[in-house]
Amino acid sequence: MKIPQLKKKSEIKTCHGISWEDNYSWIHQDNILEVLKDSKKLNPEVRKYLEEENSYTDFHLSDTKNIKKKLFDEIKGRIKLDDESIPFKDFDYEYWTKTTTKGNYSIKLRKKIGTKNIEEIWNGDEEKEKLGVKYFGVGDLEVSFNDKYLAYSLDTKGSEYYTIYIRDIKTKKLVTEKIEETSGVITFSLDDKYIFYSKLDENHRPRKIYRHKLGSNTRDDHLIFEEKSEAFTVGISLSSDDKYFFINTSDHNTSEQYYFSVDEKKPNPKLIKERHKGILYSVNSWNGRFYNHTNENAEDFKIDVTNNLEKPNWKNFISPKEEVLIGGLTFLNDWIIRSETSNALDKLFVRNITTEIEEELIFSDEKVFVPGISLAQRDKNTDNIYLGYSSPKTPGKTYSYNLRSKEKKLVKKEEIPSGHNPDDYVVERVNCVSHDGRLVPLTITKHKNTKLDGTAHLLLYGYGSYGSSMSPSFSTTRLSLIDRDIVWVTAHIRGGMERGMKWWKEGKLLNKKNTFEDYIASAKYLIENKYTSKNKIIGMGGSAGGLLMGAVVNQASELFLGMIMAVPFVDSLTTNLDHSLPLTIGEFDEFGNAKDKKDHFEYIYSYAPYNNIKKKDYPHILITTSLSDNRVLFDEPAKFTAKLREYKTDNNILLLKTEMNAGHGGKSGRDGAIEEIALDYAFALKIAQKI
Template sequence: MSGVAMTAILLGSGAARALEKGAGGRWPKLAPPQSPRVSHVIEQLGRTRDDAYSWMKFIPAAGERTRENLPEAVGTMLKAENGYADAILAPLAGERAKLLDAMLARVSGDVTAPALERDGWNYGSARPAGAAHAIYTRSRTGGKPEQLVDEAARANGQPYFRSTGHQPSPDHRYFAWAEDVIGNDRHRIVIRDNQSGEVRTIVDKDAYGYGGLVFGPSSRWLFWIWRDARNRPTRLYRTSIDGKTTDLVYEETDPAIFMQVKRTAADGFVALTLAGPETGEVRLVPAADETAAPATVWPRKVGVRYEIDEWNGGLIALTDADDAFDMALLRLDPKDFRTLATLVPHRPGTPILQIQPFKSALVRLERVDGLHRLVILRPDGNEQTIAFDDPAYAIELPLEQSYAASSAMIVHQSPKSPRRWIRVDLASGKQTVVQQQKVANFNPDDYQVERLFAPAPDGEMVPITLLSRRGAPKDGKAPLLQYGYGSYGVASDPEFSIPALALVDRGWRYAIAHVRGGSEKGRQWFLGGRKFTKRNSFTDFIACAEHLAAEGYTAKGKIVAYGLSAGGLLVGASMNIAPTLWGGVIAQVPFVDMLNTMSDGAHPLVPLFRPDWGDPLADPKAYDYIVSISPYENVRAAPYPPLLCTAGLKDDRVPYWEPAKLVAEVRHRSTSGNPALLHTDMDSGHQGSADLASEYGQKALFWAFAMRCV
């Protein structure tokens, strides 16, 4: 097909005419792009399917996707889709600007967290008032701050910038971080010499920044993880600080294993964690010999996951061994790794989420009845619990805290309570608020947070966190945005959100549906929405919306569903099951082409996540189940609500063609005439650039779209 013919098909015969108002004046009347349906028959496990939009998929032979190397048909399609989306959304420009202004107006002065103290140095970061990026500093107590990184300067001239992994060396001579200037999650690693001020790139490409770099205990080596051509973290390297020597420490050959590296709490080891959804293995490099081959703690075994740290002169393991599915905490012999004692036994329904060792106590973060609590375990076995009275809230336990500290820093927040940094004395449990997030023109008493429970079809009670203006009537008139994720055991915690406040201030309610597939109620809650029980996630999400409508918080047709990544699968499937329940659907970089993606063994995440979704290449049962729930395969002739999907051209996790195919199929089959939109960021990947204006700007677009939907 010629480029001219493709353009004509995609742009549609009405693309050049002036915008007219659609039915009811809600949307401009403009012919959408019509992507051609090209038969592509696939035979698999004795089953046959026709993927009519398979031509949208493009993987370059080498390097990342760019505007320049896209096939003509794909480039034309994405250009047409962006043009159409821009035209349909153009009337929302005024509302988007108001929403963005309202969000930015709430950001008061510097956005900063209190510094964390390490060996007399206070390390912190702040985003100056009106700035898009942070500045990292260190200082002695009472001394003048020393600038370590000015991210605005690093981002200058780059179409994309996101950094991670900021950390000092144990001797404080150096400061390192990883940065992505392409948008494909492949990082370079940068080191600053704090004596000379010299900044240099020590790893120029292909590093994995998310938990993928750490200084060795001696500060003479940097351990870092390398990503292969398929973007999988597969090797651990050790590079000398001068950059002259790089040695391979370990290479993983199983594509279903993920890697992370850290120093243990007392700097006794470098720990390489190798993990999959149902297995784990930790290899330790001792501080006494940083060039030694890593020693395996427990060989990996299917059904056993574990993490290793050190405390009180020995090693500790957080593990689900021996059916401890919500985790137990064990003490190990540091020489032969035998189990010496159980520090915290397994308690079903009370999952241990994180441990943070200190010299004088071991702090753990866990859930009880779906809500966080902190527990301080002291060497004598005495425990003290720290919890809060809010109906719904979240606690964070920041990493990189000094092992020698006499107090632990935690962060508390709720949908109506800005972030508070609280210092908890490890001896007494006394709490001292060190700092609170500044929010302008904000009174928490103007808002109400409720924790509700929706009955699922099988009788399970699904938690809901609901944010409203205080005193808002339950008369069924308020529109509501319902967010959900529900995959990989990732919980959707009830956090403070300035964008959510901006929407609620417009008369909306904001709900988080804590559906199965997440971990809000522990490991069993996750397993209840995984693989062959995945449909529970969708019916839970629908049950939450129906319950909120039945209780008068909103009404059917006035609910807009919002999901991100695997949350896009959630809202896409829920849209197929109950299209008239939703006033609109927002799917951000959505995973919606399940069958074709899970049938692609070359995809960087497919081997890792087969335990979560099944293997349609080898298992007929998995094939049939995925076919029955995949959003792309289950679009039908029905009155679909307005749909807005986003994508990133350089996204290797959920590539642009997944939402592109869903949008094309919805247009092909929907009977409502409502718009189905795809907007692709041509400069980003799975995440947008890390600046406040970009983040809030996207939320303003989503909220304006939602407001037009209902």
């Protein structure tokens, strides 16, 4: 089949005295945010190219049709399709969700406490069918405190422009007009007369908080807070004791918070602490005290406490620890629960408020696992919580746990209908030495029968941005590769916070290349220690993890058999220079500001995947993107693919798949998500010659 060719139109770009040629910049439309809302506005020539790439991908993956179907059935067969969540006990009702064999979306249910009559208050499949849309993204689903109203937000394009609806649960009739172009998050007032929401500006940034009176015209909505900085975005939440609303405004690196009482008739947000660059803080209130989770004078965070916010006298409550990330607090009347993260592993601690004795909650004798807690009810006068647990080989388990008696009872276990034996799998945690001596944690999962003599193929997953830590939890999907003798390794590289705030700082801004070096060091370690061999590693990452894949494949392509890049941030220099795009300004403290700072420009220019494609051999590459993605525009992977076709000197396959009705997270619905995973895995098995 003929290889798709994107027309070249040379444009010479210049910044800080440096010039470079971009032959494919023309595909970016000035009205790109309008295109995200309405795909009919897409340049017809660009649409034709994307469709040709889709046909080319289908052609080259035509021999994977059977394995894709098999993978889809396998993955779906490991999911208990007709399942129910554990109920949460509100004051008058218990609420929970369920899924069905045929449905793709969840159903929300409730029953009055003490009765057996179950009500269905939301059915995602029915709502989607009613709207007649191809994409159906649910942003938020909230019930009012008086249990009368259901508020929900929907994105029907994939572009994350959410419309809010509020309806009477009994009559199912809308009680107020829809509110468009919001961030999707909904917060009810305690008297249920209002909702609070954040509105998106013309650059798709939530910078205004409004209060809407139910039943009123949206033109009368009251603006209660506006963020003036284009780099900051805002959100609103209720305190743990239901006494205050907190407005948080932040970028990735700096935050500022305001508060007002829940009974203020005209909300007047008051500042807690002025913002200072690099200082993050988050205040919550409980039982007449205010708790501040902050990195001020505590790189890996601490928690301070005070009795009032008007004239605060902050005192230490949880002290900082070196390279141990201190998490937030969960409150009950007699207990405070908190988390810590170190060496890419989480721990949970519980404190008796009366005795002030703190103990670690011990979950398992497994070395690598993910703990979690959730509240069982809204009433905080209880000793009971839910404890959650999973590991790379052990499906999730949830226990009802009594904090006082320490009794626990299994209340839910993740069922694998097609069968699963944890003893068939081996999980290892090792550390590899990076280029500068830093130890990078690797979580390795393999089938017990897979030989570690260098013959096995290996999938190396990485992300490494925004301080986002990769959790070593159970995944039913990965088993489809692991069962076929492909070792799965998650590299906990810098840019995340697996080793605390320093781990993030060492992987961003002018340290970003450490992220790539950590990943390459991980690949070399796995080769040297016979987990795999050169040309048997398949790299995988999405979004900022796609930036990682793009930078690494330019730098060390010889190590890899293939790359799977999902919605990849590969034209990072062009995006960073465009301050009108939704995320750019808010990410100056993550990636830098190339337009205004020469050193930032030179650094990004030196690693940006699109700008650093070389005339050399590249491995097999599958790139997936979505037409309505507002976070990483489809034109980034499209340009990257076109330029890579022009430069690469090998005969390996290079495929671009564009979902025409999807967003940053891919297609909506359970089956849609499984289809995308099956495509990725079929590609991996094809290049590993396992089909």
